[in-house]
Structure formats: C-alpha cells, structure tokens
Amino acid sequence: MEGNYNIYIVILSIIISILASFSALNIAAKISNASGRGRWFWLFAGALVMGSGVWSMHFFGMLAFHFHALVKYDVGLTLLSMLASVASSFIAFYITMPRDINKLRLAIGGFIMGSGIVAMHYVGMKAMIMSFEISYDKTLWIISALIALGASYAALFLFLKFRNRSTSNWLKWISAVVMGFAICGMHYTGMKAARFHYDSSMVMKHSQAMDFFLLYGVTVAIFLILFISWGAMFFDRHVLEKLAFQDAITGLPNRNDMNRFFYTYVGDESIGVMFLDLDRFKAINDTLGHDIGDLLVHEVGNRLRNFIRRDQQVFRIGGDEFLIVIKHCSLEQAEQLAQKILQSMKEVYRIKGNELYVTGSIGISIGSIKESDRSELLKAADTAMYKAKGLGKNQYCVYTDEMGIKEVRKMELEKDLQHALEQNQFYMVYQPKWNVKTDKLCGFEALIRWNHPRLGIVLPGEFIPIAEETGLIIPMTTWVLEEACRQCKSWGTKGFTQPISVNLSARLFETDQLAELILNVLGKTCLEPNLLELEITESMFFNDINDIIRQLEIIRNMGVRISMDDFGTGYSSIGLLDRIPIDALKLDRLFTVDIDHPSKRAIVHAIILMAEKLHLDVIAESVEQQDHIDKLNELGCYVVQGFFYGKPMRDEKISQYMKEVLQFA
Missing domain, CATH: 3.30.70.270 (Reverse transcriptase/Diguanylate cyclase domain)
Known part of the structure; x- marks a missing residue:
C-alpha cells in the first residue's frame, strides 16, 4: 500500500522534536552540575523530556500518514513504546553523567539510546490495530536503525558539549535543529521501510480515518511535558539559582x-x-x-x-x-x-x-x-x-613555590604537632641570665624545642604559632611548666638554687584557669613560688585587659614573679604599666642589637628611668658582645641574657655549666 502525509502534521512533528531537543540540551547542564537528590531530579527530567519528545514525534508522524483505512492503537503497547524511549534515555544519560567521559562510555550510551528509539518505533508500529499486515524492507530497516544510533550518539555528544553552558544561545538552537531533523529522519526512513498489505474492501472511500483521541492525547502530553520542563528551568534559573548562587548582601555571585x-x-x-x-x-x-x-x-x-x-x-x-x-x-x-x-x-x-x-x-x-x-x-x-x-x-x-613549600611544611607540622607531646618529642633547653653588676648567674629561661622524627630540630618560632592557632599551646605550656619547675627543684637538691622563667600564651588566660594551673604545678613539683617567673607579652593586653590583670594579680599574690617579654614591640602598653602587676621588663632584641645608635640608647635610657620609678627590673635580651654589655651597664641595665653568657643548654650540660660559673667542686 502506498500512502501520503499530512504536511502540517509532519511540520508539527519536526517542531516538537526540535523543542524537545532544545529542552533536553538545557536540562543536560543541570544533570552534571547538580549534586545529591537534585542530580537525580534533573536526570529523570532530562530522560523524560528526551524520551517523550522522541515518542511524541513518532506518533505525530504516524498520525500524519494517510492509511486510507481505520487505524486504532493498542494502549498497552503504545505506553510500552514510550517507556522504551524514556528508559533508554535515562540509562544513556546516567552512563554519561560523570564529568570526565571517554569515547567508550559515549559509544555505549549512544548505542543504548539508539536501541531504545528503534524499539520505541517498531513497538509503536506493532501497537497499530488495523485490518492489514505490515512487512519491512530489510535494507531500509537497517538504515533507519543506523540513523537512530547515529542520531543518539550525536545527541549525547551535543549534551556533553553544552552541559556546561547554562545559558540559551544560538548554538543550542542549531544543535536542537540538527537533532530534531536527525530523529525525524530515523522515523520517516522507518516508515518508508514499512510495506502495508490490506484488502481493498477496507479502504476508506471518502476520508482518512484518524485516531483523533491519540492525536489530542499526544498533543496535550508533549506540550504539558515541554511546559513543565521549561517551567522548571525558568524557576530554577530565575528563582532557585538566585537564592543558591547570589550573595544576599552584595548581590555578587557567592x-x-x-x-x-x-x-x-x-x-x-x-x-x-x-x-x-x-x-x-x-x-x-x-x-x-x-x-x-x-x-x-x-x-x-x-x-x-x-x-x-x-x-x-x-x-x-x-x-x-x-x-x-x-x-x-x-x-x-x-x-x-x-x-x-x-x-x-x-x-x-x-x-x-x-x-x-x-x-x-x-x-x-x-x-x-x-x-x-x-x-x-x-x-x-x-x-x-x-x-x-x-x-x-x-x-x-x-x-611563589617557596610559599608552597612553607605551606606544605606548616601543614605537616600541624598534623604531627598533635602527637608530638604524646610521643615525647619535645625537650627543654635553658638559657642563663646574668647580673653584670654582681657578675653572678641570676636565673634561667626555659625554652621548648621539638625533635621531629623526620625533620629534625624544629625551633619554637615555627611551631609555636601553629600551636597558638590550634589550641595545642595549652597542653604544651602545661607540660613546659611542669618540666621547668621539676628541673628547677632538681637543681636545688644538687646545691645550687636558681629561679626559672617560663613563657605564657594569651590562650591560657582565655581558659580562666591559669591561676589554678600554676598552683597545681607548684604543688606537684614542690617548688617555692618565688623561684618561678612567668613571662607575658604586650600583645595579649589587646584583649580583655581587666580580666588579664585580675588573673595576674592572683598569680602574683602567690609569690610568683611576672615579667613582660619583648617590651617595646607590638601593642604599646606604656599607658598600662602602672596597672599591670609585673616585676620586670625584658627589652626586645631590637634595642640591644642597635644599642650603638644614639636614638636607640635614648629610648633604652628612658625605659630604664621609667622602670626605676615603677620599681621594675630591666632585662636585656640577645646580648652577644662585650660592647653591648658595657653600653647597657652605663645606661643602668644590669641583667642580661644572650649568647655572650651562654646558649640554651640541655639539662645534662647545666650542672657542668653551674659548676664552672659558680666554681663548685
């Protein structure tokens, strides 16, 4: 049997195919960019739009064909054909959903989608209820299948190409037109392969018999699907996307x-x-x-x-x-x-x-x-x-790469610092303080060192800031206090008693348990309070000044000495010196190194005069030359600390050092 086509319905089928392709291209961007449940939503939406669009185009093409005979459609097989198209589209989209797709996955996805389209077409043909039989030209049948496979591969290729472009543009429209004509080409080639054999008595003499119920149903279905898909895209782009991707305060992308x-x-x-x-x-x-x-x-x-x-x-x-x-x-x-x-x-x-x-x-x-x-x-x-x-x-x-190396090292130190205390990787060194006026040893400063199992000795300037950031400075300082006080007590039992000083972090004041910690350490080590000196810094007074002063007064009332380390750097505390309960000022190395400059000497002299009025001792750090000592002595600073009188030493060297400087036998 030879038939002809209603040109208006043919054009409508092509338009439907193009619109469905364009909608699917838009949804393709959402499939790969979404996450969680949103990704599954867009995956189902894309498969539904693509599959139902191809299915609707097929039945519009069927209705456009004039059989000159009464044709009905089996509802079950018709729905099955639609399911084949949607399911194959879903599987193909799922296979190609990851961001990095190789040619093999693309080929498999195209084969599955093409097979689904072929199945949809010929199951749809089988759904026709009519009084004649259908046979197929094998050559044209194979060509139609190849067109379906090629069109599917092209469709997936275009999906992957445009899924990272969320905005509509003319390239998408061109791609949609190409896809639409390719899908229609498969359908009409398949129809050309069909051969209809029927009895002439069944021919409709006056008009074509058309299943208007199917026509209206398919029309409503496809426009409903397109409306829903475009509505979802519009809502996502103009409402949800604005909420999710725009900063509420500045209006900038977030x-x-x-x-x-x-x-x-x-x-x-x-x-x-x-x-x-x-x-x-x-x-x-x-x-x-x-x-x-x-x-x-x-x-x-x-x-x-x-x-x-x-x-x-x-x-x-x-x-x-x-x-x-x-x-x-x-x-x-x-x-x-x-x-x-x-x-x-x-x-x-x-x-x-x-x-x-x-x-x-x-x-x-x-x-x-x-x-x-x-x-x-x-x-x-x-x-x-x-x-x-x-x-x-x-x-x-x-x-720069140098920054990167430092950052990697910092991350490694931060990770290893958490276990260093448990694995006894820290040790203490002690640097002597010397009174040049009496020419005698007058104490030690306890300094922590880290013997990293792979990196070797790590100095405090590198790991202390990390400990401050992570909060590990609190258990670390607790260990330092106990170790320093225990060592100081041990020196006393050997016949030479010297006070010990320990640096404190501002983080310990934040716990509001510093006084209790000091009391517990002194009790645990049986050390007299006057042999312990705590060193604080100016910068910590940038926080809650009154609370820090309150805690220092409690500690000082125990008999523990307080000194201000690195005085003259950071936030100036001169206006607070009469309120802060301290016993000594430690001049930063900035003043000692440049003591030859008249301006620096003038500043040091002013600090010493101020300290005398406030009954505070003055200690100079980083003293390395006799000339430094002479100039500091002339200005009235008599207690010094630096390499000139001794580098930081391990405990095993302290006893020998004390015997030498104190002339013990």
Whole structure:
C-alpha cells in the first residue's frame, strides 16, 4: 500500500522534536552540575523530556500518514513504546553523567539510546490495530536503525558539549535543529521501510480515518511535558539559582557560584585567582556592630562590581572575603588589577554618619585548571593573601613555590604537632641570665624545642604559632611548666638554687584557669613560688585587659614573679604599666642589637628611668658582645641574657655549666 502525509502534521512533528531537543540540551547542564537528590531530579527530567519528545514525534508522524483505512492503537503497547524511549534515555544519560567521559562510555550510551528509539518505533508500529499486515524492507530497516544510533550518539555528544553552558544561545538552537531533523529522519526512513498489505474492501472511500483521541492525547502530553520542563528551568534559573548562587548582601555571585565556575570551567589557558580580605574588618564589627559591618561589605561589593568584565568575575565567598577570577590572565595583568582594587578599597566609606577607612590584602595565584586542581589555585591565593597581611597589609602578594613549600611544611607540622607531646618529642633547653653588676648567674629561661622524627630540630618560632592557632599551646605550656619547675627543684637538691622563667600564651588566660594551673604545678613539683617567673607579652593586653590583670594579680599574690617579654614591640602598653602587676621588663632584641645608635640608647635610657620609678627590673635580651654589655651597664641595665653568657643548654650540660660559673667542686 502506498500512502501520503499530512504536511502540517509532519511540520508539527519536526517542531516538537526540535523543542524537545532544545529542552533536553538545557536540562543536560543541570544533570552534571547538580549534586545529591537534585542530580537525580534533573536526570529523570532530562530522560523524560528526551524520551517523550522522541515518542511524541513518532506518533505525530504516524498520525500524519494517510492509511486510507481505520487505524486504532493498542494502549498497552503504545505506553510500552514510550517507556522504551524514556528508559533508554535515562540509562544513556546516567552512563554519561560523570564529568570526565571517554569515547567508550559515549559509544555505549549512544548505542543504548539508539536501541531504545528503534524499539520505541517498531513497538509503536506493532501497537497499530488495523485490518492489514505490515512487512519491512530489510535494507531500509537497517538504515533507519543506523540513523537512530547515529542520531543518539550525536545527541549525547551535543549534551556533553553544552552541559556546561547554562545559558540559551544560538548554538543550542542549531544543535536542537540538527537533532530534531536527525530523529525525524530515523522515523520517516522507518516508515518508508514499512510495506502495508490490506484488502481493498477496507479502504476508506471518502476520508482518512484518524485516531483523533491519540492525536489530542499526544498533543496535550508533549506540550504539558515541554511546559513543565521549561517551567522548571525558568524557576530554577530565575528563582532557585538566585537564592543558591547570589550573595544576599552584595548581590555578587557567592561561594556556590564560585564552586560551579571552577567545576564547569573548561580551558587550558592561564587564569588568575585573586583572594581579597579586608584588613581589620573584625574591629569594625566589634566596635560599630554587625549592621555597619554588613553595610560596609555591601559598599565593598559595589566597588568590586566595577571590575566585572567579560573575562573577569567577582565572588563574595564569605565574611569580608572576596575572590576575583581573571581568564587569559598574565602576571602583569593581575598585578595591575590588584593595584586598582587596593586603590579603590582605600577610598573613604561614609556609612550612617561614620567615616571608615578600610584597606585590603590580596593574594594572587596564576595557573591552569587542567594543570592544577582548582583547590590548589585557591589555596595558593589564600596563602599569598596571608603573606600580604604579614608584610603589613594594604598590599598584594604573588604566590611563589617557596610559599608552597612553607605551606606544605606548616601543614605537616600541624598534623604531627598533635602527637608530638604524646610521643615525647619535645625537650627543654635553658638559657642563663646574668647580673653584670654582681657578675653572678641570676636565673634561667626555659625554652621548648621539638625533635621531629623526620625533620629534625624544629625551633619554637615555627611551631609555636601553629600551636597558638590550634589550641595545642595549652597542653604544651602545661607540660613546659611542669618540666621547668621539676628541673628547677632538681637543681636545688644538687646545691645550687636558681629561679626559672617560663613563657605564657594569651590562650591560657582565655581558659580562666591559669591561676589554678600554676598552683597545681607548684604543688606537684614542690617548688617555692618565688623561684618561678612567668613571662607575658604586650600583645595579649589587646584583649580583655581587666580580666588579664585580675588573673595576674592572683598569680602574683602567690609569690610568683611576672615579667613582660619583648617590651617595646607590638601593642604599646606604656599607658598600662602602672596597672599591670609585673616585676620586670625584658627589652626586645631590637634595642640591644642597635644599642650603638644614639636614638636607640635614648629610648633604652628612658625605659630604664621609667622602670626605676615603677620599681621594675630591666632585662636585656640577645646580648652577644662585650660592647653591648658595657653600653647597657652605663645606661643602668644590669641583667642580661644572650649568647655572650651562654646558649640554651640541655639539662645534662647545666650542672657542668653551674659548676664552672659558680666554681663548685
């Protein structure tokens, strides 16, 4: 039997195929970018849109064909054909869902989807209830199957190509048209392969017999599916996406959008990552309130918005932290942009009657996402930003391999530091203090060292800041106190009694149990309180001054001496010296090393005069030359500590040292 087609329905079937393909291309981006339950939702949605679109196109094509005879459709087989199309699309999408897809997985996915389309088509043909038989031209049947497989492979290829492009564009429309015509080509080739054999008495003489119920049902189904899919895309893009990927305070893309950018970005060209952190933002929050802080962040966001370009994007990733990404970036371009941003940050902010002057610190890393993991780029920029803060803030710093080596070492030390105390890797050394006026030993300072099993001796300047950050400084200081007091008591039993001093961290004052700790250690080691001296720093008075003074008074009332270490650096405490319960000031090495300069001598002399008025002793650190001792002695500083009188020593050398300097037999 020969038939013809209703051209209007044919055109409608092609349009449906194109619309379904375009919808599936849009959903393809969601399948790979979503996570958790959201990924399964978009996987089902994509399979439903693709499968039902192909199925609807098939039945529109069937209805477009004039059989000149009454044709009905078996409902069960019709639904089965739709299930075959949707299920094969689901399996194919699932196979190709991971981000990294090789050619084998793509071929398998295309074969499964193509097989499902072939099954859908010929099961749909089998669903036809009519008074004639169907046979197939084998050559055309094979061609139709090959077209289905080729179209499916092309469809998956286009899905993978466009799934990282969330916006609609003309390339997607062109791809949808190609896919639509390819799917229609398979259908009409399959129809061409069909041979209908029927009795002439069954021919409809006046009009074509059409299953209008199926026509209306398919029409409603496909437009309902397209409406739902496009509605879901619209809601996701304009409502959910705004909530999930836009910062509420600044209106800039947030951390989620940053993660999405790095996850979906494709390209081996060099990109620049700039990590911006506002300087002293916490102080503004604490003094003026979080409302002012939020308004300040909003204004910073407005200024950074001026730096958004086609190849530049700005993200707010939390608090006062921002990230700027520059595509096709060179080092010179990144540095120029950093300078412009820092200049913009420095301009005055006028917020609710407050004039705020805020600066920023920027860390820069440049690399390729293919060459280095995105987390490494971000971490490198973060490391460089902290380096910029350490150099004095209000500047930028470019990440170097040397920083990376230091960061890796820091991470290793942080990890190993947690077990160092348990595994007895710490040991104590003691540096003598000398009274040049009496020419006698007058005490020792206890210093901790770390004998790392692989890295060797690690000095305190490297691991103490890590211990401060992690809170391990508290159990570490407890061990140091017990060890130093036990050693001091041991010296006394050997016939030479010398006081011992121990450095304290501000973190111990935060526990509000420091006085109890000192009392327990003294009781445990049976050491007289006057033989223990605790060294504090000026910087800790930047916190709760009154509480720290309260705790120091309790400790000092026990008979324990208190000295202020590194005096003259950090936050100046001169205005508080008459309130802080201390017994001595330790001059920082900055003054000792430059004691030859008249200006430094004048400052040291002023400190000594002030200390005399406040009945405080003065101790000079880092004394290494006789000339230093002479000048300090002339200024009235008689207690010194440094390599000139002895380097830090292990316990086994202390006894011999004491015998030599005290002339014990």
